[in-house]
Amino acid sequence: MNDDNLLSATAGYVDTLSFVSLFGLFTAHVTGNFVLIGGGVAGYGQGVFLKLMAFPAFILGVALSSFIIRGRNPETPMRGACMLYAVQALLLLAFCFAGVNLGPRFNPENWAVVVCGMIGATAMGVQNAHSRLVARAGVPNTVMTGNVTQVILDALDLCSPRVVADVKSAARTRVAKMLPAIVAFGLGAVAGALAYRNFGFRALLLPVIGLVWLAMQAWIHRDAAGKLAS
Known part of the structure; x- marks a missing residue:
């Protein structure tokens, strides 16, 4: 599994786990909370304050990522x-510990629950910012709506006899990149729900391990771009 697919699976896994455990909170697809806040204001659902606080936490994750990349200016x-x-792994580990410490019963108005959700949103803010701050030949890996839309359009182009060969070739290349990420996201979402049912917040240790592995691989190849450029 390449980096994009593993990150897509991580996003689906964490987003679904937070949704089923924290009263419908989205941590990766944070704008989805707008819909849930609207429903909560009208009396449908619960945890409006929890979902509101996800926004400043998400912003913090993006800002922290920007500071790390633009402030440290890695070579x-x-x-x-x-x-x-590494930062996202540490934040997800903190999310795990915060969730475990909630105990078996908790409600969305509890400050410990709010803090737990904020840590998760901060972690996924880092992943959302990653692809925009670090140059990489990948596809969006946290929100799949754009990827699904593009794959459908490309599939229509591939099936159309009116589309020229060059356009079909480009469409085929995009589908080959995006479709595995979409599948990985979906599988991650299913795995996140099942893992929470069986292991609770300890299930977050799995994406932590995945991110540590990615960090190690990036460290091993940390000078590759510099060598290629030279």
Whole structure:
């Protein structure tokens, strides 16, 4: 599994786990909370304050990523990627500990629950910012709506006899990149829900391990871009 697919699976996994555990909170697809806040204001659902606080936490994750990359100015993209993978892993580990400490019963108005959700949103803010701050030949890996739309359009082009060969070739290349990420996201979402059912917040240790592995791979290849450039 390449980096994009693993990150897509991580996003689906964490987003679904937070949704089923924290009263419908989205941590990766944070704008989805707008819909849930609207429903909560009208009396449908619960945890409006929890979902509101996800926004400043998400902003913090993006700002922290920007500070790390633009402030430290890593010499190669792989060095920057290594730092962001490590930071996200630490934040997800904190999310795990915060969730475990909630105990078996908790409600969305509890400050410990709010803080737990904010840590998760901060972690996924880092992943959302990653692809925009570190140059990489990948696809969006946290929100799949754009990828699904593009794959559908490309599939229509591939099936159309009116589309020229060059356009079909480009469409085929995009589908080959995006479709595995979409599948990985979906599988991650299913795995996140099942893992929470069986292991609770301890299930977050799995994406932590994945991010640590990505950080190690990025560290091993940290000078690759510099060598290629020279």
